[in-house]
Amino acid sequence: MSNQPTEQQLAERVSAEQAAIEKRREHLKNESTRIIEIASSESNSALKCIHQLSVAGGATEATYIAIEQRIVADQDTAGAYHLALLAQNTPDLPIDARQLIELVANKGDNQQRLALLKNLLLPPVELIKEQILASDDGDAIGQMNAYLQINPEGYGSHHMLSSGQFDQIVPLSPGN
Structure with missing residues (x-):
């Protein structure tokens, strides 16, 4: 059988x-x-x-x-x-x-721009930098500069994850 x-x-x-x-x-x-x-x-x-x-x-x-x-x-x-x-x-x-x-x-706010910078594979770094700098938001400028200091090319978090660093998708709203 x-x-x-x-x-x-x-x-x-x-x-x-x-x-x-x-x-x-x-x-x-x-x-x-x-x-x-x-x-x-x-x-x-x-x-x-x-x-x-x-x-x-x-x-x-x-x-x-x-x-x-x-x-x-x-x-x-x-x-x-x-x-x-x-x-x-x-x-x-x-x-x-x-x-x-x-x-x-x-047209977005700086949190959205920073989230784009960190989460897109290849974000438009110069456009995002220009908009954040033009906003005169010291906190956002500091966050952007800190991020770009460790990732000057602006390769999103996917690149950092594959490089052995840990990051996560950044929520748009605080506390989410």
Whole structure:
């Protein structure tokens, strides 16, 4: 007696896997439709949409585009920061990460700029330096200078982690 599955058992297993994939695909499609509706109809909903996207475990391209459009329409620097980080880890997303990063660097607060500096793989160091220096915020300037002293190229925390140093994703809000 062999423990090898029969052809019928293999076919049933493949059929069950296909059904599970279709069910997952349908769930993502429904979640995407719901998230797109939120992004299209609710101002300042980008963070809510990004959270829903994370909970769903993915979405359609149209969902990412709708969230990006909401961010741009609202000039939402917090949403831009989070979507830019997501885009850096998923390079085939249909969004313009450069536009999001520039939004944070140009219109965000210094905590957001410092977080970009520390968390992007290749942050726009000069643009961030220029904006932080122009703010005359001594604390932020000190934090930036301290960070750039140990990492003059501005390679984000991913580089530092691979170099044996320890860092973590920097939250945008204190206490998070």
